[in-house]
Amino acid sequence: MVRNPMRAAVTLCAAAALAAPLGTAFAAPSASSAARTQQTQDPVVVDCAGQSQIGPGAYVLACGDGNSRLVSLQWYRWDATAAVGRGTNAVNDCDPYCAAGAFHSYPVRVRLDMPTAGEQGAGQRHFTRLTLTYTDGAPEGSPRTVTYPLPG
Incomplete structure (x- = not known):
């Protein structure tokens, strides 16, 4: 049970804001991978x-x-x-x-x-x-x- 709904919402938003950049960093191809793809086209x-x-x-x-x-x-x-x-x-x-x-x-x-x-x-x-x-x-x-x- 959540005692302070405002605190829970702020904590959830902060966690999402911190996780978003990490998710895109891991999803983006590396520069060397992109260069290899370009060279094979x-x-x-x-x-x-x-x-x-x-x-x-x-x-x-x-x-x-x-x-x-x-x-x-x-x-x-x-x-x-x-x-x-x-x-x-x-x-x-x-x-x-x-x-x-x-x-x-x-x-x-x-x-x-x-x-x-x-x-x-x-x-x-x-x-x-x-x-x-x-x-x-x-x-x-x-x-x-x-x-x-x-x-x-």
């Missing part, structure tokens, strides 16, 4: 706006004007070392000038690779190189295989 690709993505359906190659972009992307590999897929490179011919130009579609194989080392505190691992291989024609003046550095 697959790399991302960073878009023109600095957003991280895994397996995007579209990706802008020409960040300044959007005159070259990958669309209808389908990925069949995405792991710690590379991402491989296929899609279409939509390229503006800029004829007679870019605002009046027409977009043309070229089927491509896409490979992302050279992920960052994922050093602790350096942010999320991301791919740093993109390679396109045109499978059925290429934009005028473009070789069959083109490699681009990626933002990050």
